[in-house]
Each structure stands twice: as C-alpha cells, then as structure tokens.
Amino acid sequence: MHDMEPLFKEMEEALENGNVKELKRLAQSALDKKIDPHDILNQGLIGSMLKLGTKFKNGEVYIPEVLMAARAMNETVADVLKPLLGAEGLGFKGKFMIGTVKRDLHDIGKNLVGMMLKGAGYQVIDLGVDVQADVFVQKVKEEKPQIVGISALLTTTLGEMQAIIAGLKAAGLRDSVKVVVGGAPVTEKFAMEIGADAYAADAASAVEISNRLLGKER
Secondary structure, eight states, X not given: OTTHHHHHHHHHHHHHTTOHHHHHHHHHHHHHTTOOHHHIIIXXXXXXXXXXXXXXXXXXXXXXXXXXXHHHHHHHIIIIIHHHHHHHHTOOSOEEEEXXXXXXXXXXXXXXXXHHXXXXXXXXXXXXXXXXHXXXXXXXXXXXXXXXXXXXXXXXXXXXXXXXXHHHHHTTOGGGSEEEEEXXXXXXXXXXXXXXXXXXXXXXXXXXXXXXXXXOOO
C-alpha cells in the first residue's frame, strides 16, 4: 500500500487546480488499484481539501481556486465514490446548517464555508440568504444539526444573530446545537457577547472550529 502516497499527491494537485476530469480519473485509478474508497475520500480528497483550506487562510490561494477545488471534489465524490460508499458509508462527521440572516443578501462567504465543510466531510444544509430568525429555529428543530453557522455581512443586520440565539433558547434548542458566527463585521468579542459558541474568521477556520466543537480532530 506504500504506492498510495504518490497517487494522493497527484490528487492533491488536481484538486488544487480544480481539474474535475483529472481528479475523477485519479480516483478511478485508485479504485482500480484496490485502494479502499474510504481512504480515497479521507486521505486523497478531504486531506487535500484541508491543506488547500490552510493555504487559503494563509493567503496563498484565493476564493475562486477554493470554489473550483470544492466543485471538483464534490463531483468526484458523487460520480466515482458515492456509488461504492453508499449514503451511510460516506460517514459524515456531522450535520452543519448555515444561512445568512434576515435583510442580508450576501452569500459568497457563506457558500465558501459550506463548500469547505462539505470538503471536510460534513453534511451541509444551506438555508440561503435573508433567513428570518424563526426559520433558523424551525429548521434546527426539524433537521437537528450539531452546528448552526450564522453569517452577517452588514453591520445593520448583526442584531439578527442575537435574535436567532434568543429564539433557540426560547424553543429549548440552544443546548442541543453549537452556534458559530461569522462575517465581515463580526468579531470574537461580539460572538461571545451574544452567547455564540465560536467565531469563525474565514472558511478554513470554520472547518477547524467545527472539528474542535465536535471532537473530530482525528
């Protein structure tokens, strides 16, 4: 099994280049060599995506590259690995619900966080933008995620984050879910003041924080 390393290195390069065709070919090649599909997923794809997340955090790559890599990974999982892993075989680390607050239509940061989390092995439920506090609460009740990520990009919509946390408390759901907040005007101090569990400065941090909150740091 020592020959897995060069193949996974090639997968890392294809992923970073957003080369869907090459990534699928390499994943299929790994399967043909009888490499366990779980190893291909965890080491070849998720491991590579996390490395890319670190590069993004360090300013070595930018949003377009991360979006292309995430798409390449998601397509490879869906088309090459999923049929072999089965729905339950994907072994999601956890369920993460994400949305942008009411009166805020920004979604690039939210989408990037969602893609990074998918790439890191999470099931992601995206509520979209302009999401009212009661919708967040209702969806947490229905979907039972372990973590809910709340995004706000406008200073004027920051108060909505507090309304969502208050709504979760009122519904008796606050103790059942971790709340992570982020967005340009959000700070660690603000996150603590409104009673969130964590503040994520960027998409890579969101993955690290989620792993830590759920004890999935491997």
